[in-house]
Amino acid sequence: MKKLSIVFLVSAVSTFWFAGCSKEPLNHLTAEETRIYVTNYDSVANFSAYKTYSIADSVAVIDNGQHSRALSASDQAYIDAVNKYMQQRGYVLTTANASPDLGLTVNRIYNTATSVVTYNDYYDTYYGSYWDPYYWGYGGYGYYVPYGYSVYQVTEGAVSVDMLDLKNAKSTGKIGLVWNGLVRGEGIFAESNANAQVKALFDQSSYLKANN
């Protein structure tokens, strides 16, 4: 009977251990599903009152607070897509010196964070090591780590499209940001994805429409 109980215990625990494995959400997302599209707008802005716009001819690259200008194939694809969807909404493209009602910019934003990996955390000498010494055929042994840590960096990126109120700049004394679209996730800097990203931003901003 004792043997039977032990067999039951071992087999049951094994079965339930596997049954209990959890699903990792990030492993069940396609590249498209990782992306988020965030839009925000100034509630007092009357988007139908604007008729013309101008768009910057290059992209601002903001990297940990440092900024520069660039125009890669992907950047141009984003600019082209913004033009396409602005014109679909009835806005008319003009030049920056023709007093447009709106100014648009496309920006690439990068944030790099520095972290530390501590080897003793996952080569714990005793219980808690991510790699049980048993895996190597040395069950019961402990690890020896002669050095402690390494530094690594992770960079996260985003693309933003900003819409500025130039029509009322003189009367208010400032250039107001009236709409902003932000894209984050995998593959956002790919040229082939630019059109779909910008379309998504406009699709969820039905209030962007000129009254012609």
Next chain:
Amino acid sequence: MKKFMHIFSAILFAAITFSAQAQNQGKAILSLGYNYSLPTGAFKSDLISNGSARGFTGDLMFTINHKWSVGLGFGFQDYYQKYPRAIYPTGNHEETSAVLSNSIQALPVIAKGTFMPLAGKAGLVQPYITAGAGLSFVSFRQYLGAFGNVSSSASFAAQGGAGVIIPFKKNSATGINIGADYNYVRYQHFGYSNLNNLSFHAGVHFPLK
């Protein structure tokens, strides 16, 4: 998850220790089973509508007499659901289009009592009813696309259930345990109210000595 497994290991160790101490008072019986859980009510409508086939349950019970036993119930259940892309309000005038994923791991630890009305009488199948209350350790991760938040907490939990024990042979204390439980889990975070669920379990039931 690792934190939960540590808690689970500590509880299991404590229960086994208690079992050893209680050997002179009554028989210690361990049940281990596979568990399937169906979210109900607000849990189903607000967080996870899918059933979860990733779980197990266990009871370590000490007999008081033929019909009554008391002990500790424990378990683990993983809930996961991915919702199609939709637009969510995320600020005053901010909207976010995203695929929403909810991931919840629950580890209940419940003090419980079991009553077997037909214990000691002839019959192969022994029905039982059970009730208990305790804590459910909950890890909740919610992702918009690849961007998420994690929250861990302990919530009040109560359980009521019924089932049958089918001995492998007449008068054997070892057998199969099949049953169902309704679990009330209070969860008042991020505007949610509960993680109530109906669970079904099947497994083995055997004395520890």
